[in-house]
Amino acid sequence: MSSVPVYTKTQALAEAWRCLQCFDAPCIAACPANVHVPRFIRMIRSANWASAAEGLRSANAFVSLCGAVCPEDVLCRYKCSRGRLDNPIDIRALHRFVTSSVPPKIFPEWPRALGPQVAVVGAGPAGLGCALALTRLGFDVTVFEKESRIGGIPSMEIPRARVEQTLQDDLRAFAERLKIVTSKPIYHLADLQKFDAVFVAVGLGKTARLGIEGEEMTGVESASSFLRRTRENPSNLTDKRVVVVGGGNTAMEAALVALEAGGEVTVVYRRRQIDMPAWPEEVREITVGGTVFRFLEVPVRIVGEAGHVIAVDLQRQELGPVDESGRLTPVPTNDSPIRLPADHVIIAVGAIVETALFAELVRERGDHFVVNEKGESSVLGVFIGGDAVHGEGTIVAAFAEGRRIGEHIAEFLRKT
């Protein structure tokens, strides 16, 4: 993801005046939160920073965070019509400019509390998006987060502490109706009986395993553990030859962190480059940094010495029939495995919902939760959303989904 420039007023005005104010603005349709981009840019043109910031925050309460981490290269900026003339508008930099110039407005007077209490489990983007929507609609909300920090947002762009600070700043305006309880894991609906409705937004807590020999060895770890460790203390990485297994954004983030720490990084992916789920910008970034890619190969064994990884055996693949996801399935060839020396193996082959979490709710193939279009689960009054339903997505899409489900929860509570 490219870094966001920090504009001065003059630069923000100059960029805003490049906007074509398109009649059918494709940037609006490309934004998962449906931010009315040309309108807020018009406000910047007339130096009306406060209205621009207010308009953005009412569409997405966490716009200051999205201004820093949103993948605009695959969303609004990618679709911007100005790109057909010269360069697309730097929408994220304009977001960042207005939201960092104007602090969030504290609501002068809250409507009387409506009575019903809602519990939200998980203080990631979907959970917080839902909590804020309900708070605005007059409901009291308690958010339970198992970690000591809110946010649940991995980011190469900004450190975790700043993610949390940015969210806390945005949440101050809602403090009267919103209670956040951290370091409080909730595993069962029975723990939430006093609430009138529940929103489960627990994300994807557990990294999927490769299921091969040697996976328990020292030097083999999940991308989430690696990123957590290195974020807390960047000097934690000393291994030279790092092998990252996976082709998604988390794999790219792990590869970038390892590269920046001086590692010689190889990314192993079981399909072709064109099939990688990672955003092209992320792939470009680590390619420039010197990462070696090995496509159509799968680890079949981790080799160790005295309990520590020293190599990975890779099996060559070829593409077979189309699978359920519509992609060609990799199938092993008859070639002998290739031995790739490694001091450190990072596994980033996707994440799954912890099986112990809310076992009373119906899941699809034992993994993702099953819901209807309103986010309603198999239990009345219990709604689910975010990555625990759809798999890994963007932060802005999770905020927007949380907000949408929050409106359905309000409708449900008004009827009961």
Ligand code: SF4
């Ligand atoms: Fe402005 Fe680009 Fe949106 Fe058109 S697509 S309104 S030029 S930001």
